Amino acid sequence: xxxxxxxxxxxxxxxxxxxxxxxxxxxxxxxxxxxxxxxxxxxxxxxxxxxxxxxxxxxxxxxxxxxxxxxxxxxxxxxxxxxxxxxxxxxxxxxxxxxxxxxxxxxxxxxxxxxxxxxxxxxxxxxxxxxxxxxxxxxxxxxxxxxxxxxxxxxxxxxxxxxxxxxxxxxxxxxxxxxxxxxxxxxxxxxxxxxxxxxxxxxxxxxxxxxxxxxxxxxxxxxxxxxxxxxxxxxxxxxxxxxxxxxxxxxxxxxxxxxxxxxxxxxxxxxxxxxxxxxxxxxxxxxxxxxxxxxxxxxxxxxxxxxxxxxxxxxxxxxxxxxxxxxxxxxxxxxxxxxxxxxxxxxxxxxxxxxxx
Amino acid sequence: xxxxxxxxxxxxxxxxxxxxxxxxxxxxxxxxxxxxxxxxxxxxxxxxxxxxxxxxxxxxxxxxxxxxxxxxxxxxxxxxxxxxxxxxxxxxxxxxxxxxxxxxxxxxxxxxxxxxxxxxxxxxxxxxxxxxxxxxxxxxxxxxxxxxxxxxxxxxxxxxxxxxxxxxxxxxxxxxxxxxxxxxxxxxxxxxxxxxxxxxxxxxxxxxxxxxxxxxxxxxxxxxxxxxxxxxxxxxxxxxxxxxxxxxxxxxxxxxxxxxxxxxxxxxx
Numbered sequence: 001x002x003x004x005x006x007x008x009x010x011x012x013x014x015x016x017x018x019x020x021x022x023x024x025x026x027x028x029x030x031x032x033x034x035x036x037x038x039x040x041x042x043x044x045x046x047x048x049x050x051x052x053x054x055x056x057x058x059x060x061x062x063x064x065x066x067x068x069x070x071x072x073x074x075x076x077x078x079x080x081x082x083x084x085x086x087x088x089x090x091x092x093x094x095x096x097x098x099x100x101x102x103x104x105x106x107x108x109x110x111x112x113x114x115x116x117x118x119x120x121x122x123x124x125x126x127x128x129x130x131x132x133x134x135x136x137x138x139x140x141x142x143x144x145x146x147x148x149x150x151x152x153x154x155x156x157x158x159x160x161x162x163x164x165x166x167x168x169x170x171x172x173x174x175x176x177x178x179x180x181x182x183x184x185x186x187x188x189x190x191x192x193x194x195x196x197x198x199x200x201x202x203x204x205x206x207x208x209x210x211x212x213x214x215x216x217x218x219x220x221x222x223x224x225x226x227x228x229x230x231x232x233x234x235x236x237x238x239x240x241x242x243x244x245x246x247x248x249x250x251x252x253x254x255x256x257x258x259x260x261x262x263x264x265x266x267x268x269x270x271x272x273x274x275x276x277x278x279x280x281x282x283x284x285x286x287x288x289x290x291x292x293x294x295x296x297x298x299x300x301x302x303x304x305x306x307x308x309x310x311x312x313x314x315x316x317x318x319x320x321x322x323x324x325x326x327x328x329x330x331x332x333x334x335x336x337x338x339x340x341x342x343x344x345x346x347x348x349x350x351x352x353x354x355x356x357x
Numbered sequence: 358x359x360x361x362x363x364x365x366x367x368x369x370x371x372x373x374x375x376x377x378x379x380x381x382x383x384x385x386x387x388x389x390x391x392x393x394x395x396x397x398x399x400x401x402x403x404x405x406x407x408x409x410x411x412x413x414x415x416x417x418x419x420x421x422x423x424x425x426x427x428x429x430x431x432x433x434x435x436x437x438x439x440x441x442x443x444x445x446x447x448x449x450x451x452x453x454x455x456x457x458x459x460x461x462x463x464x465x466x467x468x469x470x471x472x473x474x475x476x477x478x479x480x481x482x483x484x485x486x487x488x489x490x491x492x493x494x495x496x497x498x499x500x501x502x503x504x505x506x507x508x509x510x511x512x513x514x515x516x517x518x519x520x521x522x523x524x525x526x527x528x529x530x531x532x533x534x535x536x537x538x539x540x541x542x543x544x545x546x547x548x549x550x551x552x553x554x555x556x557x558x559x560x561x562x563x564x565x566x567x568x569x570x571x572x573x574x575x576x577x578x579x580x581x582x583x584x585x586x587x588x589x590x591x592x593x594x595x596x597x598x599x600x601x602x603x604x605x606x607x608x609x610x611x612x613x614x615x616x617x618x619x620x621x622x623x624x625x626x
Contacts, residue, residue, distance in 0.1 A: 049520055069523045082521035086539045095535075096525035147525060 001025040001182055002151055007045055007055035016041055016206040019055070023151070023184060023199070028177045030197035030214075031186045032229060038206040039186040040079070043153045046184070047074045059150060075149030079156040081140040083128035089115075089139050090124040096147045114142040118172070134165040138172070145176075152176070154185040158192060170195055190229050194218070202226050219346065227271050227348055233317040234272045235348075240264035249345075253313035258290050260342045269348040276344040277318035279308060279330065284339035292316070292338045296330055310338050383597070390590050398591035404576065408599050410488070411573040415557035418492035419503065419549055426500055426552075427545060430507030431537065435516070448505070451498045460565025463497050467566070486567045494566040495556035502551035510544020511537060546611035554604055 007019040016038045023029045033039050044050045046057060048069035056065045064072050083092050093114055097107040115121045118138040128136060137157060144152060157173070158166050173196060177183055187193060193200050194214045202210040202217060202225075210222045221227035224235055238249035238257065247259040249270055257270060278284055283291040294312025301307075305321040308330060316338045320328075330336065398404055433445065451459060467474040467484040474484050484490040514537050522532045538545065560574040568575060573596040581589035 044520075047524055049523065070526045070528065074524070076521070076524045078517050078521055080515070080517055082515060082517040084518055084522075084536060084540075095522070095527070099526045099528075099531065143525065 001027070001060060002046070002184075003058045004046065005056045005058070007042070007052045007057065009041060009045055009050060009052045011041060011050075014038065014041075014206060016045070016052075019045075019203075019206075019208055021201055021208060021211065023182060025182055026177070026180055027182055028173075028196055028198045029182075029184045030193040030200050031184060031203055032188070032190060032193050032200055032217075033186075033203035034188050034229075037203045039203055040155050041206075042203065043076060043155055043184070043186055046151075047076045047153055048072050049076075073147075073150045074153060075144035075147055075151070076153040077137075077140045077144050077155065077157060079159050081136050081160060083136060083139055083143070085128050087128075088124065089120065089126050089128065089131070092128065092139055093124075093143045093146055095143065100147075110146050114146045117145070118142040132165075133160040133162060134168060137161055137169055141172070141176075145181075151182045151184060154183060156187055157185065158187065158189065190218075190231055202229065221271070221348055223348060224269055227269075231274075232271045233274055234277065236270045236314055237267070238270050239267045251314050255292060255312060255314045257345060258288055258342045259345060264347070270345050271348055272340055272344050272346070274307065274317045274319040276340055277316055278339045279310065279318050279320060279328070279336050280339060281328075281334075281336060283337035286341070288342055290338075290340050290342060290345075294336065294338055296332050296334045296336055299330065299332055310336060312338055386590055386594060390594055394587075394591045395594055399595050403571075404592050404595060407571050407573050407576040408596055410570060411557050411596070412599065412603060414488050414492050414572065415495055415553050417488075418496045418556055419499070419553045421492065422496045422500055422552075423503060423549060426503045427507050427538075430504045430545075430548075431511045431533065433504070433508045434511035434514075449501055452501050454498075456498055456559065456561025457565055459498055460494055460562035463494055463562060464565055467493060484566075486569060488570065490566045491563050491570075491572060494562040495559050496552075498559050498562050499552045499555035502555050503545075503548040506548025506551060507541065507545045510541030510548070513544070514540040543611065546607070550604065550607045550611065553607070554600065557600060 002021075002023040004019055004021050007016060009016045014036075019042060021029070021031075031039050031042065041050065045052050048064070048067060051066060056063055058064065059072065059074070084095065087095065090111055093111045094107055097110055102110070111124070112121070115124055118141055120135065120138045120142060123131065123135055123139065128139065131139065137160060141157075154173070158169060161169050170192070173183065173185070177196075177198075185192075185196060197214050200210075200212060200214050200217050201208050204225055210217055210226050212220075217226060218230045221230055221232070227235065236249075236251040236255065236257070238251045240247065240249045240259075242248075242262075242264055245261070247261050247264060249257045249259055249264070251257070251270075283293075292312045294310040294316065296308055297311040297315070298309040299306050300309075302319065305319065305323075306325050308318045308320060310316045310318065318338065320330075429448075433441070433448070438444075454462075464485065465471050467477070467490055469475060469478050469483075469485075477484050477489075482489060484493065518536055518540070519532050522536045523529075527535065557572075558574060559572075560578065563572055564575055564578070568579075571579060573592070577589050577592050577596065580592050
């Protein structure tokens, strides 16, 4: 449906380089990257607010690289929502319909339908400055959706929404997508990507560094940056040691990891999810399991329980639930075992890493 | 004022002195004139004609030049271009020029020998010693007030709302009239009022271009020169009152934006 081919654009000292992405009809494509990565600029290129220096953009097979913004059929909701402050909610939503010189009855019909779809019918006569972040978000979505865009571009749509309302917006976006709306959604939050995306593209320093399903990206991050984005904190730069009957790895801090048998490069990065790390006072039993002794360095409450940091030469991060904490009553300074199965360890990319993070 | 510190006292006294300096001469003028004097002067056809003429010319001049000044203000707020600072300097120039010097410069331009004056004469319009020339003189010295106020207004409009309108399918012209101008409206009108007020009180540049027909400031000067301060005072009072009345009226209108920016669908939906 939408294909970009080696899009490049230089903006002052920053540049987007060779961006090639493909978004199929009905896809929910999440562009993941931290601020300054070039996400918004890429959206502006796609919707035509900027022209690229090089590369092409195709929409439904048509080359739209230099087509006017107004004629592209692409809707965009900006991060700050950019509602017109001098218009009521109704007039905001009606704006694109007036532009299209639709007759009054159809305009009113469409506004009513869009408002009902976004559950904002009771807000139609209000001014944008009297709305909450979540309400503004719905108005901005309604204003864009009345134009029936072929693709909906969303720039950090959760940014102006209270944490408690994020679920609502997420549900709304999922529903839109289920109804066939193709969406490109820009965010810095991997959780958002996991919960919404059918495909994820990770953008960093103006380049797409990994693309795939959220699970692919989570399970097989190509480098430490992506892994960290995926919420993984346990990283170990290791040297692999393999023999015909066993495989292991030794970190720079001399921690030894048992690995499943297999082929390994000579060195690389090992990662393990915090939820796959178990803590105990006596160590876990099981064939081949890794038991590493360390001291609890810090215990920090997290939304689901606690995150415990263990200093074992290398630092390990383990997530434990409230219930587990109540049973074990870990305290800082206590000696514990960090345990995990060899199969839980993953190698990042092909052993290479971007060092700048 | 909370906390009567020495600092607050000193600042209050200094501020009051400045305010007094503005109010005292005006108040003195009102107290020194009798009501009957003012009433007689107000009935004088020459004074009436002059006041209305001044208001009309100042308003027409502001309206006419706003057509170009508002787009210029938008360009100054939105666009980056080489020598932008020089252009801003040119816009501000009339503020720092002595107004009689501005009048002399303008006279050279609009007299029969000047570029504009020559062209106008071919079209059968004489710019010197008539309303058109006065309007040009008023505009010359007062344009920066409109341009700069409108520029600040446009600069304060979120550029993203304009971009959003583009993605919603609106043309640039439509965006200007439906998104940019309504949001910058207060500043534009405020600039309009300042330009109008500055234009109608102009003396220096106008007197060089046209002594006759007499605008109110020239008439006041003429009365002062011919008959002395007691004759000039009632005319001044009348002009100040009328000017104030219009100033307040425009301000009130400006705060009610919908009077001038009524939406096309207001009546229908």
